[in-house]
Amino acid sequence: MSQVTGTVAAPAAHGSSRVGVAGMWTFLATDAMGFGGLFIAYGVLRVRAEAWPDPRAHLGLALAAAMTFGLLASAFTMTQAARATASRARLGWLAATAGLGLAFLWGELAEYRRLWAAADPVRMNSGLYGGTFYALTGYHGLHVLAGVVCLLAVALRGARPRTLEVVALYWHFVDLAWMPIFTFLYLMPTR
């Protein structure tokens, strides 16, 4: 009897994993549209604006670069977590990923605080530049926060490989979404 149960349970578990991955891809496709809409709005507003502030005059490039390197490192640790065979190693890589995610969020908050306190402050209501900057970085920051919460929840529940695979997909997407934000908001020169 137990043998029968075992043979039935294995394909069912594999099937649920495939459903989880497919569900995550569907979610990412819809989420990518949200990011896409924000990027298109940013691009159109920037191209059509009479003047656009030089990003280097307001934004902290060194901090943003450190945040970018941290997020890239978290993609590496996440991949290692998803591929680790020992559960202890998995938890270690997961903790490193969550730590890097938290460091990223801390960096983002530090950047916001610096912008608010600057002599020429950049706030949500200080024109199109401030509005689009906070909308894009804030939207991405919420994704990082959700990712960190997911990582911690997965770690608390034992970090099962199948669940990790789905969370890894999400984390890579968050990493991917930051790349154009860094290029267009922080590095792209004004006309």
Added chain:
Amino acid sequence: MTTAMSDRPASGWSGATALTFLALAALTAAELKVAGLEGAGPGRATTLVGLLIVKVGLVLMLCLRADFRRRSAARLMLIALILAAGAAAVLMLEAAFQARVR
């Protein structure tokens, strides 16, 4: 994991992942260098976009290796990439047209 992935030793994958991460870090450093160049003109923006595309491609490769199990998912991603490239081309043409009208 796909058959190809399970056949490959774990240390090989760790090495490939580390290499990908180093390449991403190097590309980000190159982006910072290019952004700091003075008087590079419009070429600077083009170079930055080129570097961004390479970085995005590398991360997609990392995801593809780790998580693509089904050919349909790969096709779905390909369609999304083509649509994104199409949208970017339309936006660029629109921007060029607006600049000419001005």
